[in-house]
Amino acid sequence: MMTLYGYFRSSTSYRTRIAMNLKQLDYDYIAVNLAKDEQLEAVFQSINPQGLVPVVQINDLWLYQSPAILEWLEEVYPEHPLLPKDAAGRMQVRALSAMIGCDIHPLNNRRILQYLRNELSVDEDQVMAWCHRWMSEGFDALEKRLAQDKTRGKFCYGDSPTFADCYLIPQVSSAERFKVDLSAYPNIVAIDAHCRTLKAFADADPMVQPDAPNA
Incomplete structure (x- = not known):
């Protein structure tokens, strides 16, 4: 049995939940309340000093x-693959994921925003x-990249969910929470709407997690 330590609103926890659900893996969940800085307490620091x-x-x-974690899941549980079979396809999915995970998400991470506010x-x-x-700025580039791909279906790449969708949907959720106008991003909005109809994504939604308010 796997145990996932996470926080309902954490985008990185959200993307991990999506991937685990898409691979139909069972796991226990232990909430780490970032709003109360439980990640800084000795118990969790012994698990992850970061x-x-x-x-x-x-x-x-x-x-x-x-x-x-997503790469490990893909290697160890190859059923329900989240990467294409071909090297070019895998590169495209990893690049889309990195656009979100490296160039958008870190700049609106809670640690950064708390530093701006408090320090x-x-x-x-x-x-x-x-x-x-x-x-x-990140969505502008991502939207253009998605529009250029005339072969993809209802997802970020191809006709089935990949790492890129695991990354995108949590970032859209964050954008909505920060009231970012998404009207200029029809491809992103359409992918998000479609993914949210799928059980793996719906079950990973922050507001249905055990540690969500009023859950």
Whole structure:
């Protein structure tokens, strides 16, 4: 049995939940309340000194960093693949994932926003402007890349969900939470709408997690 340490609103936990659901894996869930800084307490620091979620435990094996976790899942559980069979396709999916996971998400991560608020005394309007700037810039490029691919179906790549969709849907959720105008991104919005109709994505939604408010 796997155990996933995560937080309902964490985008990295969200993408990991999606991948595990798509691969139809059973797992226990242990919530780490980032809003109460439980990730900084000694108990969790002994699990992951970096103080980040998600962490996945399988017996005495501990997995860290969602990109590495998704790659591990793909290698160990090849059924319901989340990467294309061909090298060019795998490159495309990894590139789309990196556009989100490396160039959009980190800049609106809670740690960054808390630093802006608490250490640099940036007011909330400026924090929101920061989020809008980097999310919009990233979505601009991603939308163009998706529009260029005339062969894809209802997902980021091809006709089935991949890593890229695992990354995209949590980022759209964050954008909605920060009230980013998504009207300029019809491909992104369509992919998000379609994915949310699938059980694996719906079951991973932050608001249906055990640690979500009113869950």
